Structures are given as structure tokens and as C-alpha cells.
Amino acid sequence: MALIQISEPGQSTKPHERKLAVGIDLGTTNSLVAAVRSGQAATLADEKGEHLLPSVVYYAKDKTRLVGKEARQHQISDPLNTISSVKRYMGRTLDDIKAKEPSLHYNFIQTDSTVPRIKTQAGEVSAIEVSAEILSVLKKRAELTLGDELTGVVITVPAYFDDAQRQATKDAGTLAGLNVLRLINEPTAAAVAYGLDKSSDGVIAVYDLGGGTFDISILRVTQGVFEVLATAGDTALGGDDFDHVIANWIKQQLGLDNSDKSLNNQVLGAACQAKQTLTTEQLANIEIEHNGIKATVELSLEQLNTLIDPLIKKTLMPCRRALRDAQIELDEVKAVVMVGGSTRVPRVRDRVGDYFKQPPMIDINPDTVVAIGAAIQADVLVGNKADSDLLLLDVVPLSLGLETMGDLVEKIIPRNTTIPVTRAQDFTTYKDGQTAMSIHVVQGERELVSDCRSLGRFSLKGIPPLVAGSARIRVTFEVDADGLLHVSAREETTGIESGIEVKPSYGLTDTEIEKMLLDSMEHAEEDIAARMLHEQQVEADRVLEALAAALDDDGDMLSTEERQSIDTAAENLAKLKTGNDDRAIKQAMQELDKVAEVFVSRRMDSNIRKAMAGHNVDEFNAQD
Template identity: 45%
Template sequence: MSLFQIAEPGQSVEKEQCQQRRAVGIDLGTTNTLVAYVREEKPVVVPCLDDSLLIPSVVHYSEQGDVIVGKSARALIQEFPKTTIASAKRMLGRSKEDLKNIMEFLPYDMEEDRDNSQKMIMLNLDGKKISPIEVSRDIIKEVLHGASEKTGGVIDSAVITVPAYFDDGQRQATRDAGRLAGIDVLRLLAEPTAAALAYGLEKNVTGCYVVFDLGGGTFDVSVLNLVDNVFKVCAIGGDSSLGGDDFDRLIAKKMLDVAQISLNNNAQIVQQALYNARLTKEQLSIHESAEFLLPLSDGTVFRHTITQQDFAELIKPLLDQIGVICKKTLKDANVVNSAIDGVILVGGSTRSTVVSDYVKQFFGRPVLSDLDPDQVVALGAAVQADMLVGGTAPVLLLDVIPLSLGIETMGGVFEPLILRNSTIPTGATNTYTTYADNQTGFDIHVLQGERETAEGNRSLARFYLKGIPPMVAGMARVEIVFFVDADGILHVTAKEETTGIETSVEVSTSYGLSDEDVERILLNSFEHAEADMLYRKLQTARIEASSMIASIQKAIIESSSLLEGNEQKELEQSILMIQKAMELEDFNAIRVAMKELEKTAEPFVERCMNKAIVAAVKGRSVLEIEKES
């Protein structure tokens, strides 16, 4: 729209007003979710509607069909353990089998998706089915709603962060959640990489750094080289189901054990124990010891004191696991401890003294935590989002895939086509042939992992290439092309070369959402959809209208000499019309009034534009020229 270009070239105040369409960074965490955006060239976290900087990643689905997200949902966990979903991130792109270790702490009714060979989890909320993807969608929607209100802009695109160690299925699921929330997912960015980006730009850190990222439900360790504005990930390692939640579970389990309470059929008390275990853990990052309390059904209260040392012993098996992963990652990166310039701490769980002491002792290198470990990922994501929509990138991120990708060949052998820690985007092509005479089809099984047998790795997709002409075994030529995009998501194409028969899959068809899933979700949300859409349209119209009014008013003041006849009066009249329309809940009225103002203002705007161009050519501001005339 021409109206918005009245601003003088190079004027930055106007930029803020014009930028009503925003790109943000979202840190979709296991425990909390944050949104950040770049304001005046600095990334900042957007406060929620209640002014807190993060919202709990908890969603409550009420019997009446209301969706409640955040703090108020968290308060409902004990009362409605089965319909209040916490830690949905741990279930994203996962099967029941994947979660068997924590199953006893998940109070939800779960089933496996029947149409899906990967058996993705579906939650059953009193008969209503919902996938962890939809739960994540509801969290994203809520934070975006708050962020639009707070920043006065329409957010239509975002960079969403994922644990570096998320596999293809988990990445797909995250991207789908963003898409279902109605935004353009610009990029999935690895959380440790986002953190490094924030440190690199905010703290001018350069050299070889390790990012140690222990969140609520995931662990990542990343080795990066930060040199000459290039952030190059050398190697990543991790465990996408190991985090601070597990510390809570260990405390809760131990305490329930001491109190002789069974984990079975006690959903409410188990949730209460988990919640109180978290409080105890948080106390332990400040104090030497803390008391664990649990109100029992008979009215008495169970009390037990836990010391730092008890806690350290309790979580030692997990820290050992973390140590093994760190060692392997340093080896992959070909880096020895002495070559590391520093270790960046990310994730709420690194606040725990036991954890940070462990990191100091393990690496023996300086530890950085001056950027808030809870915020740093969102800040980095905001920077990346700003670069991706701005079209220019002052820095370059070279990220990698965490696990090898390949296919199953005869005899159940896994043949990797793309190795772990390959820089993305990347691709590979390999040719295969038939095993039997007159074999007319090819069963192609795509996997991700590091084991030599297909069975030991995660199955991403199976598809069948048919129509190969009957030939002697070993004659057919099937070319399989792998492409991993900048989100770390795999696309596979297979082609029979002698006939040119081609089939391609985005691996999502079997791991993320199937077409039926999308249909079901759309049907489910149909009742809310219309209201949501109207609300969005109204918001957009209101924001655009106020921005339009502001630019016209500014032009009237600054270029009053360019006004002719009754023009000023007419313009003010039109502005009043818009302001009246804005008070109504009707976006159409606003649009009509905006059209009217645009028409009235057109000649004036043109004169202003000409003046601005002349000024730009002469390299002076409009005001200076104005003064002369």
C-alpha cells in the first residue's frame, strides 16, 4: 500500500509502525514456552498477557470444550490429571514404546495411531482424541495471541526451536504444530545453535564453544566454532528424552517409595508428588537442603528432608549418562577439553548447582551463564527469524543433522546415505538393484540412527516402488535420492532408471500428520475456526488502520505546506470515520473506512512522495526542504 511509504528514507521511527507483520522466535519448551522478537536491532522476550516472560507449556481441555493454556492450566493439573496435558513435547512424534520409561508418570489415556506404522501416540481425553501435535499447536496459538497484543503486530511467521537431537519424526511434528497454529514456520532451529547465536551476537563470543543444554525433557550438547561471523556446528549429541523432569520423577519416586504409596491408581497424588518434587529441586539450587511435603488422603502430611548430596546421588545415573554423551560428542567433533574456550549453559535445569558443578568438573573450562538460560534460546530464534525475513544475514549458521539417515538393504542391514553431523542442507544419491529375477517392486524402508541393523534404528517411512519391468536379478537400477532441508527434515525420491518410474515421499506422510489427521484436526477445530479467523481479521484491520492514521497525521504535521484547499478538513473527517469503525467489532467497516481515507489522501500522499524523492536525491530531509519553501 503506497500510503505507508510516506516516511522519509532512512527514518527508523516509521519502521516500527510499518512493520506490523512480525516474525518471531518461539522456544517451545517441555516446561515453558517463550516468544522473542527483534526490536530496534536487539532481541527481546515478549511478556505474556499477565506480564510474565514465559508461560508453562500446559494445556487443559475442559468438558465444555474450552482450551486453557499456561498458568491457569497448570493450576488444574491435580484436579484434572487426565485432561490437563503437561510435557507434550516429550510425546511429540513418539510411540508408547519410546515412552515406556516414564509411562507410570503419564496419567493420560493413551492409544496408538492405528493408521500409522510408527504408532504415534494419541491422547484420549474422555473420548475426544487429540495428538501431542495439537497440544503443541494450542500452546503456540496462545503465546502468539499474547505476543500480538503486546507488540501490536500481526505475527505471521516464526522460527521454532527444537532440541538438536530431535529426529526426523519429532521435527516434523514440531513443524506441523506451528503450521496448524496458522503461521509460516520459517525454520526449525536447533536449541543449542540458537543459544550460541545469541551469545555470539550479544556477547561477541568467538572461538570453540560447547553448548550444554539441559531442559525439562531434553538434553543436547553441541560443539561449535564461532569464527568470522560463521557459526559452524561441528558435532551434536544428546538424548531427546532426558531432562529436569526426570530429576523430578526420581525425587517423587523415591519419596513415594519412602511414604509407601503405590504409583498405580493414584494419579492425583502422583501428580502432586511430581509438582512438589519440582519445588524441592528448585529449593535445592539455592539451599543446602530442602523439605519435601506431600499431603496424604488421610489428612496427614508426609515430610522428608533432602540434602544436596542426596539429590546428587539420586541423579548420578543420569549425570553419568550425560557424561557418556558429552565424551562421544567431543570425539565426533575431534576436540579435546583444552581446546574449548568455554561452556555455555542453557536450559532451566542447569540452574541446579549439582548440574553446573558437574559441568565445571567434566569440562574443566570456564562456564558462561550471563544470558538467562531460560531465555537465551528464544532470543537466538528471534535473531534468526529477523534475518530470514529481512533477507540479509550478517552471520551464517551452519547446522548439522544429529543422526545418520539411510535405507534398509537385503538382510536387514542399515546402509547410511547421509552420516550424522553432516552440515545441512545436504543430499546423497545411491543406486540399488533387484535381489530376485523378475522382481517388479521395491520395498524401500527409510531409517534414522547409528546401528548397523535396520531393526536397531528408528523407522521413518516405508514405501513401495512398483512397475519395474521383469528383469534378471541385478539388472534394474533404482536410484534413491535423499535431501535434507535446512530444517533437518528428510525428503526421499526413488526412481527406476531404465523406465523412469518415479515415486517420492516427504517422510512426513508416515510420521508427522497424515492427510486424515489433518482432516480430523480441521473438523475438530471447525467450531472455533470461524471465531478465530474473525478475531484475527479484526486485529489485523485495527492494527493496519492505526498505523495508517499515524502516518497520515504525521504527514499533515510535517508537510502542512503541501495541503491544498479543504484537504486537511477532509482528511481529518476520514480519520474520524476510521476511528469510529475501529470501535465496532467489524473488520469490514474498518476496511471500508480505510479505503475512503486512502482515496481522500491520494493526491496529498503523491505530493509528499515527490517531495521525499527530491529530498532523497539531494540527500536532505523533507523538513529542511520544507523550511526553504
């Protein structure tokens, strides 16, 4: 019978075994996977030596899917079945998408789900599934390169991503069969990649200008702890806008009109090309062919700068706002980190440097810096670096609020609040015997509900029937370390805690995720059963291993009886783990969880006391 292995004190159960963990930058244009190997974080290449995976998925008629470069080859010939820049659609409703893209790029359809789907010749897919395809390819690449299954991954998201966008990203990870350890913000990841925790303490700014979005984050670094003080940004401002102003200029110079779509595309491509040329040259030659006639125009660096200056200026306003929110003066900023392909533009570097009164840091490739930071964080999260002080304390990027009477928003969690955070709000019923109510949660800074982004209506059911106004329903909003919102409710006067069911009106339901999983597998049912079993077994291993280590360290916090019942539950789990009943394993885990509750809670409090007694965590773990 498999018993928990109790190793000598000071030894982990499986000495010297490194867990495999990677960081994934799921980008709008390109995606990357990186890992820490022999102490060095680096991006991983595919079998052809390519690091960047274009974030493009092609859905073929025979239901095969191509991801990356191969998919991109179909972009012009078969645009409706070649999905690119899917990140723009993550967590978005059809109305959101229509508002941003008056002429839709794909055949979107509204189903009964809140998540819109795209019609392809291989069936309907959501943005989440398309992202999962990209993640699966990166997962395979990592497992092939690293030689074993991954314990967990860290996926990066723009700091300005709202709750729905974060949830969609995490769902995509789950769908791809990844254990998502954490979602971290791209700017924070970049700061980690620069190793700014290892240099002297101070305030840093991360300026992240990508293709379609802009983020600025102000962080304070103190002895390995990255504390995000404020973040601001513009989700509709990026290098693509540079291309558009250049394209308009070209059309003006050449006297072209806007009516021809293919000409527009050609000009836009030329504009982007010219922008890239001007990162190293002083002059770019632009050639446009229209109706068999070639036209050329020269764009000078100076002219480019004049064109894009207003856009760069627009990025400096969020910088000012973020500094103000952080209550930081300009001269306190000791380093400025540049992230995102658009920071290759020399004028951007100059203007940002002028604003912050110092040359920005550009040593790490702005395309890979985020993935590298995520890999370092993933390595710490799985516990490969027990002596690491690295800790990321991030914030809620946008205020979370509730709809009150008259279309007004009442803020519950203001922007730039450090996560995790919990806030409670009391509600009452307005009718006798009312057993249900709906809470409309919005995200944004404006005062009117209609100006904020609706995260959805959470419906509360199962409220005990009482006289109007006498029920006191305490609704708790919790934003976890991934920046994801969880809503729970309890009726305080009767103490009915678990009876109230809270259901969000957005995002995927469990049934939908399950169906997507089924759709994604060829021999669906057996595959799914095997996968479920495997997942539970891996989880059981993890739980048992963590428990053994905890008992090793703090077993003396338990009485003999308490220890006995934990051991019994653990033995039961260890036994079931070798079988093939995933539900039984899950249940055994839940039982173990329950009997270990008191132990876990004591350990946590003891951690707190130790931390305050001047014993820091390093010392505590030093025996490892």
C-alpha cells in the same frame, strides 16, 4: 492494474518496513515467544505480564480449550482432559509411547493414521493439534503485542529430535497458521542468544539439560557463522530424574513404600521443591503428610550432590563423545553455555565447569535463552538485518540408514553431517516387470534395524516394468535446512523422473492436516476458504516482492524476451492476487516460478562466483 513496483536501484520496494518475525520455544513444560524490537531481543508477555506459557491444554466438554495457567488448574481435578508435556509424544507412535510410559497418562487410541490420538471429552486430538493450540496462543500474543500479522516464525527443537519429531513440530506450526521459516536446534539458539558470533572466534560447547532431555552441542564460530561440529545427548535424562532419585531417598528415609500413587506424587513434588530450595540454600526441609501423620526430613546440599552425581556423570559421557566426533580437544573449547532449567542446580554448574576446565556461562536466564536466540534468527531470516553475517550450519543428529538384508542397517547419511545434505543410492528390481518397491528408512547408530528408530517405509510406485535387475532406481535422500528428510526417486535407464511416487508411512498426510484444520474451526468451510485465500495472497505478495528486488539487482542477467515472459507472468499473478480464487493464485505462482527458473538459477550461480571472486555477500547487499 497492479504492476510490479520497480523502485530506484538500491531501494527495497517498501523502504524501512520491518517484517514481523518471532522465535518460539515450544517447550515440554513451558513455552515462550520472543521478538527483536528496536534491536533488542526479548520475550513477549501476555496481558497479565506473564512470559512463560505453561505447555498445558485443557479440553472442556463444550469444546472450548484453555491453554496455559488456566488449563493447568484442571490438571488435578480432570487429568484425562488436561494434556501436559505433550512434547514427549511429538512424532511418536503408540508403541513408542507405551514403551516409555507403561501406565499411560492419557486415553490414547490408535486410528488408521500413524499418528496416535488422545481421547478427550471434546473429541480426539493428536500431539500435533495440542501443540498447535499452544502455538496459536503464542501467535495471538505476538500479533497483539507487535500490532500486525507475523511474516514468519522460527520454532526451536531439541538438537536430538529425530525426523519424525521435527516433522510433527513443523506440522503443528502449519496447523496454527504460522509460516515456519525454520526449525532450529535449541542449543544453537542459545549460542546465538549469547551473541557469541560477535565476540572472538572459536569453539564453544552448549550444555542443555532440561526436564526430560539432555543435549550437548559443539560449535565453531567464525565471523558470524555457527558451524555445529557435533551433537550428542540422551533423550531420557533430565531434571525429572533428579526429582526421582531425591524422591526415592525421601521414601527410604521415611520408610514409605511405593504402592500409594497419590503419596508418590506428593513425595515427587516435595523432591522437586527441595531441589529448587537447594539452588540457593544449604538445607531443605521436606514435609510429607501421609494417613494424617506428618513426617519431616532434612536434605542437605551435600546429600543432594551425592544423590545426583551419578546422573550428572552420565551427561559427561555424551560430552566426551561429542568432542570426539567434532575432533576437538578439551582445551580448544573457549566457552561453555548453559541452557535448560536443570542447569540452575549448582552441582551441575560445578561439575560441567570442572569437566571443561572453565566456569560455564550462566548470564542469560536458562528458561528464556532459547526463545531469544530463535527471535534473533527469525529477524535475520525475514531479511530485517541485511548486513548480518549470522548463519547457522547445523547437523543431522542421528545417522539415517536403510534396511538391507538380514535386519542390517546401511548408513546413508552419518550423524553429524552438515545440513542440507543429499545422498543418492541405487536400487534395482528383483522380479520381471516389478513396478513397486518399498524402502525402509531408519534413524539411529546401531547396526541392527530393530535397535534403531524406524522412520517408516517409503513406497515407490510407478517404476517402469523391466526385466529383473535391469532397472536402476536412484533414490535421493535429502535432509533440508530444517533437518527434515525428503525422499525422491527416478529410474535412470528410462529416465522416468517424476513418475515414481514416494510415500512415507509415518506422519500426517495432507488430507489429515486438512481435516485437522477443519476440526479446529467453528465455521469450518468458510473459515478454511478464507484462510486458504489469505495464505495464497500473502505468499503472492512475498513472491512478487522478492522477484522485484531480484530484478532490481540482477535484471541485466536476462535477455529482453526472458524478461518479457517473467514480467507477463508477474503481472498475471499481481492481477489474480486481488481476486478471490486461491487456486488461480497458486497456479499463477507456479507459472511464474517456471518462467523465472532460468533467472533464479543464474542468480544463484552468480552469487557463488561473486563469493569466490572475493566479493562477499555484505558488499553485494550493501546498497540496500
